[in-house]
Amino acid sequence: MSMRRHGFWIGALCVLALAYGLTLAIRNEYAFFAGFIILQFIVLATAWNILGGYAGYVNFGTSAFFGIGVYTAIFLFKALGAPLLVQMAGAAVMGALLGFVTGLLTLRLHGIFFSIATVAMTIILETLVINWKYVGGATGIQVLRPPVTEPFDSYIKMLFVIGVALVIVAVALSRHVQGSWIGRGLRAIRDDETAAECTGVPTLRLKLLACSISGALMCAAGAPSAMYLQFADTTSAFNLNYSVSALAMSLIGGTSHWAGPVLGAIVLGVTQQALTVTISSELNVLVLGVMLILFVVGAPEGLLGLLRKGWARLARGGGS
Amino acid sequence: MSAPLLRVAGLSKRFGGFTALDDVSVDVAQGERFGLIGPNGSGKTTLINCVSGALRNDGGTILFAGEEISRLPAFVRTRRGIARSFQIPRPFKSMTVLENLLVAIDFGRAGHGLSADATEDEAIGILGTMGLKDKARILSSQLSQVELRKMELARAMAAKPKLLISDEAMAGLSGSEIDEVLDLLIRLNEAGITIIMIEHIMHAVMRFSQRVMCLDAGRIIAQGVPQAVMDDRRVQEAYLGA
Ligand SMILES: Nc1ncnc2c1ncn2[C@@H]1O[C@H](COP(=O)(O)OP(=O)(O)OP(=O)(O)O)[C@@H](O)[C@H]1O
Ligand SMILES: [Mg+2]
Numbered sequence: 001m002s003m004r005r006h007g008f009w010i011g012a013l014c015v016l017a018l019a020y021g022l023t024l025a026i027r028n029e030y031a032f033f034a035g036f037i038i039l040q041f042i043v044l045a046t047a048w049n050i051l052g053g054y055a056g057y058v059n060f061g062t063s064a065f066f067g068i069g070v071y072t073a074i075f076l077f078k079a080l081g082a083p084l085l086v087q088m089a090g091a092a093v094m095g096a097l098l099g100f101v102t103g104l105l106t107l108r109l110h111g112i113f114f115s116i117a118t119v120a121m122t123i124i125l126e127t128l129v130i131n132w133k134y135v136g137g138a139t140g141i142q143v144l145r146p147p148v149t150e151p152f153d154s155y156i157k158m159l160f161v162i163g164v165a166l167v168i169v170a171v172a173l174s175r176h177v178q179g180s181w182i183g184r185g186l187r188a189i190r191d192d193e194t195a196a197e198c199t200g201v202p203t204l205r206l207k208l209l210a211c212s213i214s215g216a217l218m219c220a221a222g223a224p225s226a227m228y229l230q231f232a233d234t235t236s237a238f239n240l241n242y243s244v245s246a247l248a249m250s251l252i253g254g255t256s257h258w259a260g261p262v263l264g265a266i267v268l269g270v271t272q273q274a275l276t277v278t279i280s281s282e283l284n285v286l287v288l289g290v291m292l293i294l295f296v297v298g299a300p301e302g303l304l305g306l307l308r309k310g311w312a313r314l315a316r317g318g319g320s
Numbered sequence: 321m322s323a324p325l326l327r328v329a330g331l332s333k334r335f336g337g338f339t340a341l342d343d344v345s346v347d348v349a350q351g352e353r354f355g356l357i358g359p360n361g362s363g364k365t366t367l368i369n370c371v372s373g374a375l376r377n378d379g380g381t382i383l384f385a386g387e388e389i390s391r392l393p394a395f396v397r398t399r400r401g402i403a404r405s406f407q408i409p410r411p412f413k414s415m416t417v418l419e420n421l422l423v424a425i426d427f428g429r430a431g432h433g434l435s436a437d438a439t440e441d442e443a444i445g446i447l448g449t450m451g452l453k454d455k456a457r458i459l460s461s462q463l464s465q466v467e468l469r470k471m472e473l474a475r476a477m478a479a480k481p482k483l484l485i486s487d488e489a490m491a492g493l494s495g496s497e498i499d500e501v502l503d504l505l506i507r508l509n510e511a512g513i514t515i516i517m518i519e520h521i522m523h524a525v526m527r528f529s530q531r532v533m534c535l536d537a538g539r540i541i542a543q544g545v546p547q548a549v550m551d552d553r554r555v556q557e558a559y560l561g562a
Contacts, residue, residue: 181426181427184415184419184422184423184426185423185426185427187412187414187415188412188415188423188427191411191412191413191414191415192410192411192412192413194374194394194410195406195410195411196412196423197373197374197393197394197395197398198372198373198374198394198395198398198403198404198406199395199398199403199423199424199427199428199475199479200395200423200424200427200428200430200479201395201423201427202395202427203395204393256414
């Protein structure tokens with residue numbers, strides 16, 4: 001048990017060291033510029049899956065959390081000159097609160113009604129920020145990056161390493177939730193909420209917890225965006241694409257295990273980045289849509305499910 | 321006589337304009353085997369839903385171990401000692417049989433303080449008494465109807481209840497299977513658990529119950545020792561639909 005736990009953290013440290021090594025080895029900033037987007041999607045998909053996958057509550061409000069993360073960072077930066085990590089921590093706290101409050105308002109709804117409520121929440125929050133002049137309102141806001149911190153020599157590379165660290169935090173949380181009593185309770189909720197409640201599962205509390213953790217991670221993922229683009233406006237910060245992608249990446253990767261959303265985000269994220277460079281960014285949405293349909297119909301357990309089946313077949317073939 | 325374990329007083333439940341329970345009052349004593357009968361749609365499951373917290377009653381009170389519980393969420397009632405099975409089995413179908421029970425132990429017995437291994441042993445033990453031990457690692461969605469009903473009871477038991485409510489656990493079972501489940505419930509009762517059994521199978525009710533209550537259209541039409549309730553003219557009319 002403790003071996004396995006250490007194994008994960010040793011792996012995480014290696015990944016972090018590798019990320020830093022890459023920033024030293026590779027000159028071209030574009031790789032990190034593109035890589036950061038994929039890291040953001042890994043965090044978003046992982047976060048989405050904690051509520052959407054484990055508990056089965058399909059949240060269409062990822063973009064709301066992401067956008068609030070962006071604007072929490074901008075507010076903290078503009079009002080207090082807060083450094084990036086403080087912006088991210090502030091966004092995480094904001095996200096947990098937002099997750100808790102929206103959870104209280106919406107989690108008593110089930111199925112499609114919950115999903116619709118999360119869409120409504122996105123529209124309300126975006127409208128509020130559009131009318132908030134201090135952070136730029138509808139026209140957007142320019143952000144001047146502070147100088148990069150040692151030991152990094154470029155801001156984008158620093159963001160990339162921070163992105164990797166955030167992925168590690170997100171995966172560690174998701175993995176902990178999955179393996180603990182919280183995860184078992186959430187699965188019971190997904191399977192049959194009434195039976196869960198009558199078996200002693202505090203369904204509302206667990207859903208609120210999942211929604212808060214998920215919201216904190218989503219907001220934290222959004223927070224570095226302002227510094228990344230040196231600009232923010234509501235249209236891109238609250239872009240529906242985040243909601244669709246987080247959901248699609250989880251479903252395509254597989255929702256029952258923390259590795260599913262990571263896998264889905266990497267596969268889809270890399271595909272999208274490649275398409276954006278080679279053809280057009282409009283094609284992304286189409287690709288996402290087509291893949292989502294293919295998987296929902298053909299492989300409801302996602303890439304992970306396919307891998308497991310393939311592995312089982314291999315094992316059988318090798319045995320005979 | 322000591323205070324009853326469960327006291328339902330003046331309970332009513334409406335669905336829209338339809339009254340499913342109308343002024344239902346009943347006491348169930350600690351350690352009792354209580355049979356609940358009534359024709360289809362008479363409100364048996366609705367009464368159980370109100371007691372377990374799956375539904376909120378509109379009027380009346382529910383006292384469990386002397387405390388009013390009718391405004392408590394279902395999970396709190398489970399933790400206080402009310403466990404139930406469902407008429408149509410509701411397994412956690414993505415989980416194994418064992419995991420289904422682990423949910424009940426981990427959540428239904430708040431603060432049980434057992435280690436992970438001890439929890440699992442406990443669950444296996446309960447599955448053993450239900451004759452489901454060799455199904456422990458099987459996905460619950462792969463169980464037969466009979467096994468599902470047994471798992472429902474096992475899961476309810478895993479929460480270590482004071483009061484166990486069984487909602488037609490024997491429907492669809494063969495004669496020997498009925499006897500098996502019946503023996504099981506009687507053994508649980510001998511171990512000190514109060515049991516309310518909803519059942520259409522009359523010989524099972526007669527053999528099991530110390531006291532029987534009959535509902536019809538949401539009202540109590542008879543209550544007492546089994547034979548007296550069976551012989552009651554209104555009960556016979558309700559069942560014959562006359
Ligand atoms: N959630 C609900 N919404 C609306 N009506 C309901 C609901 N649950 C039960 N009813 C109605 O309440 C009445 C009592 O139903 P209930 O399930 O309690 O009967 P029952 O005695 O358990 O019957 P059976 O022996 O068939 O299980 C029925 O007419 C049923 O249609
Ligand atoms: Mg019923």
